[in-house]
Amino acid sequence: MERHSHDYDLEAFELPKRTFQRKDSVKLKNEIEKIFVLGKRVERFFEFQISNSAKFEVLLSNIQIIEDKKTLGELDFILKEKNTNQHIHVELVYKFYVYDPSFKNELSRWIGPNRKDSLLEKIDKLKSKQLPLLYKKKTQDILSGKNIATKNIVQKVCYKASLFVPKKLLGSTFTKINNDCIKGYYITFNEFASNEYETNYFYSPQKQFWPVDPIKNETWFSYQEILSQIIKFIENKKAPLVWMKTNKGIEQFFVVWW
Incomplete structure (x- = not known):
């Protein structure tokens, strides 16, 4: 879905080409077999591909932001582009949607197969909660403690989806x-x-x-x-x-x- 990310006011992160060896994929397979949650599996695949790329380096992943014992949220990944030293905050999304023509608005028609979520709801959450989390004072304090400045950091979304339409x-x-x-x-x-x-x-x-x-x-x-x-x-x-x-x-x- 990243091809049309400009329609959602989100900047797309494109995964680098695969460069890993067969022995690395066997190791990943053994790790994945112990992970039973789809979202966590996808995160591990993403981290593996980034870690084995020549272009990026994973600095942090799954950063919990907790203030006064209250969880404010989580940042998925902080990456560094090796050639430029540019830091990138990436939110990773992997969804399954079906197309329900009964909704009037075209974008509203992409919903979860159990009708519990939708494409537009996820985009709204990204824009209103997940991406702004980077600029919370608590987040900045945590990242500063790890020598990562948020002032010039770039935010991108890796939005992957499998879509299903009426037959x-x-x-x-x-x-x-x-x-x-x-x-x-x-x-x-x-x-x-x-x-x-x-x-x-x-x-x-x-x-x-x-x-x-x-x-x-x-x-x-x-x-x-x-x-x-x-x-x-x-x-x-x-x-x-x-x-x-x-x-x-x-x-x-x-x-x-x-």
Whole structure:
């Protein structure tokens, strides 16, 4: 989504190209297996890629800002650009959104699959809370104690997202977002319960595995087997991500409860 960050008054941080060796990726894999929260996994991937780049250095990560025993917030990363010594505050975002055409405003249509968050809500939080946190006196005191001056620091956002649209809108072009982020579609439970999907094979990954390329998956369930799993999600008003293997390839979609 960073391609259109100017539409949100945010400056995009572009990840450097990968330069690490296979032995480094094996080490990362072993570390990631012990992390079960999606956000923390993404942070570790980001830090790993930065640490193995020729362009940037990680100075600080996950800096808790606490004043009078009250947590004001957290800064994701403070980086240094090696060639210029420029310090950069980066907020990292990784989200899954679905496109709900029922909203009038185009940007309002990108919401969480369980309708608990949205693109606009996250952007507002970044602009009103997360980025301004850098300039709180307590934050400046903490960073000054680590020899990092906030006066000339640059703020950027690394906003990554996987987007899912109604099945009938696959192939459409959407404004205000990077269309390369569209990874699949979503359907209602009633649509999934129809006989259209009975001959295929399925897997519903846990949330920490949502970003994984489904082509790497080796375990598959029949339609009847996955249906019982999905019913439990729907009963709890949770929208599961589903990978589906057909004779034409692999598709991924959310089954929504709403």
